[in-house]
Amino acid sequence: EAQVTQNPRYLITVTGKKLTVTCSQNMNHEYMSWYRQDPGLGLRQIYYSMNVEVTDKGDVPEGYKVSRKEKRNFPLILESPSPNQTSLYFCASSPLGGPSNQPQHFGDGTRLSIL
């Protein structure tokens, strides 16, 4: 089954404790992206990757890191999480060309609470 898998689905942690949210897709998509969703703000892009070893900042990259060492994986790293990073996070992927002309396929989301 074609899917985007995120882990964990839920996480409660404390300020300053490094965490990683994993994202994996089995559709051989070149483009992958991370979003955060906050009430009333829609989805805001954190980082995206056009292909392996190519990553770019989205609209809200501060406090986040990503890597794209393999085509299927695109982890999101919070080196020193803070309470304002409490949010619902989505990973998404799409074929070559990105979302310009291709639909994005989303994971089920990761709800992070930073205390």
Add this chain to the structure above:
Amino acid sequence: GQQVMQIPQYQHVQEGEDFTTYCNSSTTLSNIQWYKQRPGGHPVFLIQLVKSGEVKKQKRLTFQFGEAKKNSSLHITATQTTDVGTYFCAADSNYQLIWGAGTKLIIKP
């Protein structure tokens, strides 16, 4: 940067009534996508509009792209409980999608 304004934020309807959400941009859009997010779920792609004045239908859903490619709308005829969720528009901007804030469709009990 580019922004997409989406209104209304919420719409309460009786089952069987119609629902419409609108997206507007100050700049010309190359294309626009529509997604639906069910409560507790993730966004799911509905459709992409590319051509000026384009109108596409999916059963009870009608999607329109303005002649100037600066606005778009989604209209649902005779809403059903399965339509409940938040509807987002998203515009392409240099390999990124710029998302509207979404319109939440609520069916009155």
